[in-house]
Amino acid sequence: MKDNQAAKVLLTTCSECKPEEKILFVTDPTSYEVAKIMWEATEAYPNRTLVMMNERTMHGEDPTDSVAAAMRAADVIFGCTKFSLFHSQARKDAVANGARFVNMADYSVEMMYAGGLYADFAEARETCARIAAVEDGAKTLEITCENGSHFTCSIEGRKPFPQYGRSIEKGVSSSPPDVECATCAVEGTGYGVVYIDGSIPHPRLGLIHDEIKLTIEGSKIVKIEGGEQAEIFADVMKSFNDENVYNVGEIGIGLNPMCQLNGRMLEDEGCGGTVHFGCGDNVGFGGNVSCPVHIDLIFKNPTLKVDDTLVLECGKVMV
Template identity: 40%
Template structure:
């Protein structure tokens, strides 16, 4: 690993060291778009001082999981580390999934970033300690029946039988790995068609039209599908976003992602919100990355606070506090 000696924001230094373990001679790609060009250029300014670095600017995609242009995909296949400094997440895109499977690329999603995130918050975490916490929790984060409740009114159960935990340590140190720091989580994919109950989102929905929520959004879930969305103005915005896809798969309950980076806090940006300790995000739409078979045009995460999680009678977390 190259010794980083110049003055730079701690978050940038973490990206080049603790997060990616970049080494001399490796090639770096920065992907950005029209709406996040400030972030892409900020990262490029520092990375190019140490590594062979290329930056590509593309038009802003239509949503999380949308595919990049073919030229971007080709560039992803010819680099060692790619930073996705974009408006929407590319993590669940086929381009990212298939390129990572080829075994060279280390993917780091910087979607929905703001400049303050390079100075304080989750990027300042001890990522080795975060990994230890995730590994410990993951031993318990599996089983048959998952029950989720919150003081805000959530009460949902689903089957997780046969589904194995998926980790995001917030680091991409080995070929084929992918992360979006400072998010750090352990996640499960509910078995399709088994989720039932009520989900009340009172944290955030990382989307340019929503982000930090001013009032709760209540979703009724029947047989794995969100069938009703109620609340105020923000609930109406969510309804419209999903309806415009004109695709029933976007309502699929796809992910149970438990945030485990204790330096994160809810701030209206995707990575810190989803990785905030004691909160959970429910992913909807595409679940291919979680052992499922729903290939939706969307993967969107919705965050709720202060969760209680029970798996097969074992309390994993109680009102935001770890019990394992």
């Protein structure tokens, strides 16, 4: 267990932990076995600390006050939790204080032995940077798929958000194995029909086995059609009791070739050959829609154009 290769990657490539640094593992009962693998891999780090709290109820919910205080005092934080701390105020305060944050939300033990954590992060970074350069300053984005999906929107004035899966500088947060280049649709400009056929990383959904048809008008999901999973998704969205959750903001391109769709957020978002829409809150991506919910919808093998540049063709990177 001490020689777990994924743990080594997280401690070196993804965070460049130094022996003298204060390393904090935040966990809960669901994710404790993953945190334990990380703990056993850090025997040579004398200033390590592991804290356990009760599980949160949703992504972005703040940890307990005691955990938040520990995060503010740490140099490197690994969030080994069921629900992501990425959008929490505690994470924002910690990185503002100079901490590096590595999001390990909803990891399974299996992810520590195969999959996206075994990728070449340096090569994926180069691909991500090339796509970010194409998106920077662009005005329009178009997505088509062989299954009939067709979506267009404006991205004018929205900066790209390359996410390299590495937190190696002060104040930086990352979510390995997720490597993606995201942008944000300008509010009110997104129109089309999209078939979700990959994954919706939510406890009631996960891998999609029955396509969910979404009709989007003015950057809002206005109709959800399909079978049983479409009905579940519609119920999930309604349960948030917030119209802003239907906003299509983030548009993320997965760029980790080692990731496989498995129903878990960070593996699925970064899965090469996919695109995901982030619905609900888009403030973190340069948008103006505030919402306590951000839910990702992943679809496979898209063709994506930015202005006149072909970025993806049936899921294959073309730039």
